Amino acid sequence: MLWELPLMPQQASTIAHKVDALYLFLWGMTAFFTLLIFALILVFAVKYKRGKVADRSNPPDTDHKLEAVWIVVPLAISxxxxxxxxAIFFEQVRPPADAVEYFATGKQWMWKFQSPEGKREVNELxxxxxxxxxxxxxxxxxLHDLFFPAFRTKADVLPGRYTNVWFNATKAGTYHIFCAEYCGMQHSLMIGKVIVMEPQDYERWLTTASSGTAGQTAAAGDETPAQAGERLFTQHGCQTCHxxxxxxLGPALAGVSGAEVELQNGEKVKADDDYLRESILNSSAKIVKGYQAVMPxxxxxxxxxxxxxxxxxIKAQK
Ligand code: HEC
Ligand SMILES: [Cu+2]
Structure with missing residues (x-):
């Protein structure tokens, strides 16, 4: 029906039909009341047309039943x-615990992706x-916004912090990726493709496709993010203190992810991804209790x- 017309994006994720059902409901409600109002305007215009014989005596100015109806009905609908x-929102914003983590970096005007197996791609996922x-x-x-219309999910992508979207694709195929936040001159060109593959095709693609599409160098090979992290950890001299x-000089990092960290000022913070990022890039912002602010x-x-x-x-170290 509606989805066979090119008006709506395809439904290609587990929540797509749920979002669409709500959308259809809102749409139907709007249509119903709009038509009802227009119909009543017509009915009353005809009924009380000038010169027509109709009861024009003043109506009662209080009617508690009527008041109750138009308080209760709209309230119930709302x-x-x-x-x-x-219910849909919570499902949409809470990734299931077993979700596999991919990474995306937005940049004027492209999307860079990395799979947990280490494949790097540009504008293709x-x-x-x-x-x-x-x-x-x-x-x-x-500010950018990563939007997968066919999966009915999107999230703002901000400099200086992590956000995420999750989905479970239900249909193999190629679908749009858009940037859904005006981000400068070529915002409208910040588009990509998400390619959903059958699991066995995906495995094959991982082993055959050459890494680094769209001109990316394959310098980092196909290391997984954790392997690349281990290399960078030595490269930047992190291990001299950690x-x-x-x-x-520095605290042990094994098991820190997700743990509660006590800071010098007595505050306790949860070591989520944002905390770890800040600890690396701007370590003096939060000093771990019992340590000196010596980390560059x-x-x-x-x-x-x-x-x-x-x-x-860091997360891979338990
Ligand atoms: C000169 C020594 C030094 C180097 C080099 C260093 N760190 Fe640190 N790091 C520290 C100290 C000291 C702390 C604790 C004080 C603080 O929070 O700044 C710390 C804290 C951290 C924390 C927070 C840990 C916690 O328990 O909350 C993380 C994460 C971290 N470092 C990662 C890194 C990474 C990644 C690198 C390399 C890019 C690195 N560090 C390089 C000394 C160092
Ligand atoms: Cu953008």
Whole structure:
């Protein structure tokens, strides 16, 4: 029906039909009341036409039943919309615990992606069908927004922090990726493709396709983000202070991800991805209790993609 016309994007994720059902409901409600109002205007215009014999005596000016009806009915409708939309919203913004993590970096005006297997792509993202996939995203410059219309999900992508979208693609095929936040001159050209493949095709693609499409160098080979992180950890000299032994200059990083960290000022923070990112790029912002502020700030020296790899490496250490 509506989805066979080219008016609507294809439904290619587990939540697409849920979003569309809500959308159709809102659309139907709007249409129903619009038609009702127009019909009543016509009916009353005819009924009370000048010169027509009609009861024009003044109506009663209080009618509690009528008041109650137009308080209760719209309230009930609003609550249905609220409850329904909230349920979908929570599903949309909470990646399932078993979701596999992909990475995206927005940059004027392109999308850079990396799969957990280490494949790097530009403006193209290959994913297997039927797997819960979480895309952790950040921006290298301005506000962008990663939008997968066929999956009915999107999220703002901000410089200086991580946001994510998740989906489970249900249909093999090629679908749009858009930037849904005006981000400068060539915003409208910041488009890409997400290619959903059957799992066995995806495995084959991983082993055959050459890494680094669209002119990216394959310098980093096909290391996984965690492997790249391990390499960068040595390269940037992190291990000189974080070798994990007692008496080291810096705290051991194994198991820190997701843990609660006590800071010098007594505050307790959860070591989520944003905290780890800040600890690497701007370490003096939050000093771990019992340590000195000797860690250099790496802001401007490590790219967003490399920071993602370092975090993947830290997370891989249990
Ligand atoms: C000169 C020594 C030194 C170097 C080099 C260094 N760090 Fe640190 N790092 C520290 C110290 C000391 C702390 C604790 C004080 C603080 O929070 O700044 C710390 C804290 C951290 C934390 C927060 C840990 C926690 O328990 O909350 C992370 C994450 C981190 N460093 C990652 C890195 C990474 C990644 C590199 C390499 C790019 C690196 N560090 C290089 C000394 C260092
Ligand atoms: Cu953009």
């Amino acid at each position: 609550l249905v919309i609220f409850g329904w939309a909230t 290959h994913v297997p069908k039927g797997r819960n996939i979480k895309v952790t995203a950040t921006s290298e410059d301005v 070798q994990g032994s007692s008496g080291a 700030n790496f802001k401007g020296q490590i790219s967003e993609e490399d920071v993602m790899s370092l975090i993947a490496y």
